[in-house]
Amino acid sequence: MYSMNTSAPLSQRCPRPLLSSLSYHLPKRKFSFPPLPTKHHLLTSTFPRSPSLSLHLESSRISARKCVPENVSNSFEPDQVQEEAFGSIQEIAHNEIDITKILMGANSIIPHVVLASTLLALIFPPSFTWFTTRYYAPALGFLMFAVGVNSSSKDFIEAINRPGVLTAGYVGQFIIKPLLGYFFGTISVTAFRLPTSIGAGIMLVSCVSGAQLSNYATFLADPAMAPLSIVMTSLSTATAVLVTPMLSLLLIGKRLPVDVKGMMSSIVQIVVVPIAAGLLLNRFSPRISAAIRPLLPPLSVFVTALCVGSPLAINIDAVLSPFGIIILLLIIGFHASSFFAGYILTGLVFQKAPDVKALQRTLSFETGMQSSLLALALANKFFKDPLVGVPPAISVVIMSLMGFSLVMLWTKRRDQVPA
Incomplete structure (x- = not known):
């Protein structure tokens, strides 16, 4: 198993990429990946039921969460960024339209x-x-x-x-x-x-x-x-x-x-x-x-x-x-x-x-x-x-x-x- 040194700097504490870790621990045989409905199944059910593998995946997932703060990771979600940008544009346009309507409605x-x-x-x-x-x-x-x-x-x-x-x-x-x-x-x-x-x-x-x-x-x-x-x-x-x-x-x-x-x-x-x-x-x-x-x-x-x-x-x-x-x-x-x-x-x-x-x-x-x-x-x-x-x-x-x-x-x- 991969051990994490909690006293090391942040860059050294983070585990290797998930795919590299998987390629190192998985047995050398072909796997079939059936379609799964949720992200939770992606980490728990896509691979053969091996206790050591499941434990390694769970620790990697926890380590990744510790490396990236929650507020930072959420701020880079594409949907949220697009919604915030679109909302700002709409608010600016709405304010301009309101001012124009007020001026035009002065009569x-x-x-x-x-x-x-x-x-x-x-x-x-x-x-x-x-x-x-x-x-x-x-x-x-x-x-x-x-x-x-x-x-x-x-x-x-x-x-x-x-x-x-x-x-x-x-x-x-x-x-x-x-x-x-x-x-x-x-x-x-x-x-x-x-x-x-x-x-x-x-x-x-x-x-x-x-x-x-x-x-x-x-x-x-x-x-x-x-x-x-x-x-x-x-x-x-x-x-x-x-x-x-x-x-x-x-x-x-x-x-x-x-x-x-x-x-x-x-x-x-x-x-x-x-x-x-x-x-x-x-x-x-x-x-x-x-x-x-x-x-x-x-x-x-x-x-x-x-x-x-x-x-x-x-x-x-x-x-x-x-x-x-x-x-x-x-x-x-x-x-x-x-x-x-x-x-x-x-x-x-x-x-x-x-x-x-x-x-x-x-x-x-x-x-x-x-x-x-x-x-x-x-x-x-x-x-x-x-x-x-x-x-x-x-x-x-x-x-x-x-x-x-x-x-x-x-x-x-x-x-x-x-x-």
Whole structure:
């Protein structure tokens, strides 16, 4: 038998390899090795039943255990190493995905941000007064750039296949809504004896294109309709360079002077160029576009908060004046009637469509939510009377709160409908 010197160094204490030991002690004859199910049988039952051989195998096995610590031997098991490595990779990827989801999901807090900005501007105006009117155009341009980066030609192609719906959305934007704006703007001057500039501000709100927030509201209520909403908003935004100045001249021109050429130039700079830049970046530099896309939602929420709070803070005296409540009620009436008209008229025109309810909600958002920030930027730049900007400033808040309230209402009803 092989004797082990326990006082020798570790390298000398270890027995010779198992196969060499076996070849030395086994009798010189052929053996058959039947298949055995467990590792225990490999050491006890594969070979002829010889007491000396069994004792030698057992001592070799014990010696091997003493030579290699248990924690060391376990650490080199292939399955465990692979599982630990794969788990680490999964954890890193999961963390990255979570961060991206958090950034991309920042738009979900827009209703809360709008409400918080409104309250903060009313309670402590200096928190927003530093964001003066000269920043409105660049801020709106950034929001338009974000829309361009998040759009693609595929979205347009899918929605263009429904020209009837696009036409209905366009009619709601630039015919129904301006008529309602003209009605509420007129009664503000004739019935409530408000300054002419207030009526002009209400009409200006009704002349601008659709709001990008309508796309997000549509996505929350009916995700499948989001591309259609994007196309309708993009179409109204692209043609606003001609339509908005002409409508403003038609509705407001008899009351206040309107610079049509100046409005067209500003809309090109604020809307058309940023959206085109975003689309081009998305098309020709997809890596850069993909890298900055997760950062755009939180930045857009921050910019939206500034654009909501600043107009209220700057015009706080007019908003809290005796006629401020009347303006608020007129703006609420204007938006409520716009949401209602878009919903009802769509139901009458597309009553046979299989997705008529989803279309009604989508066109209601498109008709009731418009780019009040654009109206505010135009009011501050092209009208000398600061009161023209008061209705757009109030409209930014009312439009957002009413729109997302409808999202919560319609989403709750949709979830309650049995499948």
